[in-house]
Amino acid sequence: MEILRYVAFSTDPKGGNPAGVVLDATGAADTAMLATAAEVGYSETAFVVPSGDGALDVRYFSPLAEVPFCGHATIATAVAHAQRHGTGRLRLRTAAGPVTVTTDRAADGTLVATLVSVAPRTAPIEEADLAELLAVLGWSAGELDPALPPRAAFAGAWHPVIAAASRDRLADLDYDMAALGALMAHRDWTTVNLVWRESPTVFHARNPFPPGGVVEDPATGAAAAAFGGYLREFGLVSPPTTLTIHQGADMGRPSTITVTVPAELDTGIGVTGTAVEL
Structure with missing residues (x-):
């Protein structure tokens, strides 16, 4: 797995919340994802599996356990995806339910992501x-x-x-x-x-x-x-x-x-x- 490292909710690497991102975790076992998250050491690492219908299956692991949803790792994943595939709208399937994320570029060129949560x-x-x-x-x-x-x-x-x-x-x-x-x-x-x-x-x-x-x-x-x-x-x-x-x-x-x-x-x-x- 290619492991990317991002800081979310900041434009300064010294701020924000670090997250690991794996844009293609196809075939990875739960034990491998948990071990990877522990090795990365951030509060969360997101593991993405692209699907045939265009949606992305996403799972989130802390160094100790899987969690149903993580906001900052979702923002980091969306920005990482946009850097490689362009901006637009993503459909995510998470353990908590469907989440949409839209990415765009601000006037200064900064990539910005907006997720819409499940119903609160x-x-x-x-x-x-x-x-x-x-x-x-x-x-x-x-x-x-x-x-x-x-x-x-x-x-x-x-x-x-x-x-x-x-x-x-x-x-x-x-x-x-x-x-x-x-x-x-x-x-x-x-x-x-x-x-x-x-x-x-x-x-x-x-x-x-x-x-x-x-x-x-x-x-x-x-x-x-x-x-x-x-x-x-x-x-x-x-x-x-x-x-x-x-x-x-x-x-x-x-x-x-x-x-x-x-x-x-x-x-x-x-x-x-x-x-x-x-």
Whole structure:
């Protein structure tokens, strides 16, 4: 397999979230894909198998396990594909469902990709799980933003949304990785989406990812899509609208994710970003 390495959601290789990309993994066994992802060492590696109907079958592996969907690896895959085959629209088949991705060139020549997620939804977080999650994070209920209630959000993978009342609270992240990983594995959560609202359409996020063997993800497209759906479902934004999510700054890898929230409740969420090859 030819392994490509990209940074997604940044035009600077020192920012964004690195992803591995294999544009043709035809015939590769699950064990080979997992071993490759572990060797690459990034939070996710995408493995693509072209099909006869023009769609692409895509699977995503962290160094420890397969995940149903990954936003930043999808953006990286789309840009890598566009560099070799030209821009346009791709149909992806993922474990989470069908995802479309469109690539184009910005005025400065930068390749930009926009994915449209599966239809998002949310679910309550049980009181005991929320108490355990906050305890593992070292956060208190009084440090949360009451305008953004805790909720598990989905747009291909599940992410609990926990909103901090202040930027300082979000900036101070120090948690028990083993304990959080155990809780997340029990509840099938992929990352924890910690957010702070700067303005009605600008947010800052951090995403612990212990199930993937990663302390923190610097840009999480799947969580951004799920968060867009969460905001729409609870009337916390006025769709159609465009959101900006800043992530990775606290770990020295600044990333920018653009989220497009359509008005229709049963439609997917758009996630836009750039990617550059390493």
